[in-house]
Amino acid sequence: MTRTGSLTAAVAGLLVAAAVPLAGTTAQPAAASDNGLSARPAMGWSSWSFVRRWPTEAKIEAQADALAASGLEDHGFVQVNLDDFWQKCDADGFEVDTYGRWAVDTGKFPGGIKAVADHVHAKGLKFGFYVTPGIARNAVTRNTPIEGTPYHAKDIADTSKTEKNYNCKNMYAIDYAAPGAQEFVDSWAKQFASWGVDYLKIDGVGSQDIPDVQAWDKALRASGRPITFALSNNLPIANAATWRRLANSWRTQGDVECYCGPGPSGSGYPLTDWSHVSARFTSAAAWQPYAGPGGWNDLDSLELGNGDRAGLTADQRRSHLTLWAMAAAPLLLGTDLTRLDAVDRAMLTNDRLIDVDQDAVAARRxxxxxxxxxxxxxxxxxxxxxxxxxxxxxxxxxxxxxxxxxxxxxxxxxxxxxxxxxxxxxxxxxxxxxxxxxxxxxxxxxAGPPGTAAASPGFGVAPHAFPAGAVRPAPATPPAA
The missing domain is CATH 2.60.40.1180 (Golgi alpha-mannosidase II)
Incomplete structure (x- = not known):
């Protein structure tokens, strides 16, 4: 099967396996999202760690080109995710389009987001995107219409509450009991689908945002395009069963970045340090019961690719990848792929390690x-x-x-x-x-006498799903953009 071949049957089988305990195992956690996506953890690259607050069309396309040229694509790294700061702000927050949705900063993305997605897809890769809950203050002030409805922004905004946002801020909560609220999120999801989005990260999510997560889950399913749904960040474990039911991954802690570089807001190298990575041992152990086909514990970006300058020794980088693989966490690189270090490339193309992550079993401590x-x-x-x-x-x-x-x-x-x-x-x-x-x-x-193996909890998915030397397919294949 090639990278772009259909994995529908495999995905369905793994999702069924998530809900049906193997003989001799303990009961499994709450059922995973049944959107048919993310049978295995996502793999690829995300812009936040290295590009940070200054993404541009040229930068994202350069990373996509580097990912394809590096050979990492052949080992399963297929996501190219544009994180925050693609939007345009004014003094009152996000600038918005005719229907109250965030406007693209055309100074950074002169061809628009679809042009970037098309470039990514042309490389055989998948495009990821970013949003946060709520509705922009400018949409409410202008009382923009909600596409395809008689309703307007003021009909659905709860201006007594604001939503967390890390860029333009000024986001009001949405009253999901109000007519037009779901339709607003639907219109946004359909816009993203029309741009070619394959993976959507919704950031700033907490317990208070469960209605938003429900609305986005429903909207993405109705968008007409398979879109993997990721939640961020530092989500409360008390709601783990809810995140698992509604989404395909969820961030279990705050950022892995140390924000200790010499640039603005701590940007630049180093990207992280061992204390930020090693803190994930505790959270990975606590969240372990909730991972399985359809939904994964996201430990944040994998800071491999740029050698020691990323902030970790070679030993620490191997441990970094080993923990992520044992946890069956998404492997989303945060480094500069245009300057891929040879030592790190060897780590990232070690299929024995990739198999440990992609076996769809989260390890216990x-x-x-x-x-x-x-x-x-x-x-x-x-x-x-x-x-x-x-x-x-x-x-x-x-x-x-x-x-x-x-x-x-x-x-x-x-x-x-x-x-x-x-x-x-x-x-x-x-x-x-x-x-x-x-x-x-x-x-x-x-290798002991027959009958000596003890029962062990965990999802049972065969290792070595991809023969040595074979091109390994992505967990799910996007339709043509």
Whole structure:
């Protein structure tokens, strides 16, 4: 099957697997979104970390060109996501179009958003976009009509409440009990679909925005185009079942960026630091039960691609990718792909690592002792993937785990997934002495007497879904733009 081949049956099968527990496993979390998308975590690139507040048509197209030329596309990295600051502001907030929707900053995007999406699609890639809840103050002030209805902005705006927004601000809440409210969001979703959007991030979402998330879920389904639906950021875990039912991913913490660069608002290198990355160990463990086909725990951008200058050592970058893969998190690069570092490119094209992310199983943390952590997940062929971490910033540490903690007893046949080397059959337990920030990632086939494998919770999706050397398809294929 090629990258652009139909994956409808595969998607449907994985979504069914998410709702039906395997024999010997624990009950699964609340049903995932049934929009038929995101059977596996999204992979690609997002503009925020590197481009930050200054996106342009030329910059986004250059990153799409670099992604295609790098070979990363052949390993599953297919999203090109334009984040915030594509809009035009005035003193009162967002400038709006005839129907009260944000206006594109044509100084940054002279050809419009559809031109960028067309460029991305021409590379065989998928285009992602950005919005936040609410309705712009300028739309209410001008009382713009709601497309296709007799209603206007003032009919649906709750001006007693404002919505979080990180750019032009001045967003009022929407009263979803008012006639015309759903139709307003519908009109926006249809506009995005007409531009060729394949993935939509709605940012600034909290518990108070559940009506907005419901409205956008409904609108995207009715838009006439398959659009993966992502929520951001630092969403409350108390509403995890709701996010899972309505969306395809949700940010589990604040930004991974350190905002410690020399440029305006902390832009520039470094993009992140180890404290921001290592904080994800705790949130990934807490959110683990809610991930599975159709909906994923988003740990934020993957800051690999630009070597040490991104703010992490090579060991830390391997641990960064290993944790994201073990969590089955979206792999959305935040770096400058026009300057792809050779060491990082080798990490990102290691299909053994990609398979760990794309097996659609979120790992559990089974050891958490100081700087020593061990994570494990069981794949549907009966093998286990185990990651050992030294999360410290100084000193080596020996990290150990008994096979019984992993889920079986006896011996295990071990392969190192970073190097690909076969380590042979190892009895009872596994240990690794790790440098600060280093990880060891292994796949283990139980080799003990029959009947010694223990039940382990987790979604069962076969690893190695894509043969070695094959072009791996995207989780879902957009229609022609």
């Amino acid at each position: 089974i050891v958490n002792s100081g700087v020593r952590q061990v994570w494990s997940k069981k794949e549907s062929d009966g093998r286990y993937v185990v990651a050992l971490f030294n999360t410290g910033t100084s000193g080596t540490s020996t990290v150990s785990v008994d096979w019984s903690r992993v889920g079986f007893t006896g011996s295990g046949d071990v392969t190192d997934l970073w190097s690909g080397s076969h380590k042979g059959v190892i009895a009872n337990s596994y240990s690794a002495t790790l440098r600060p920030g280093e990880t060891r990632l292994i796949r283990v086939k139980p």
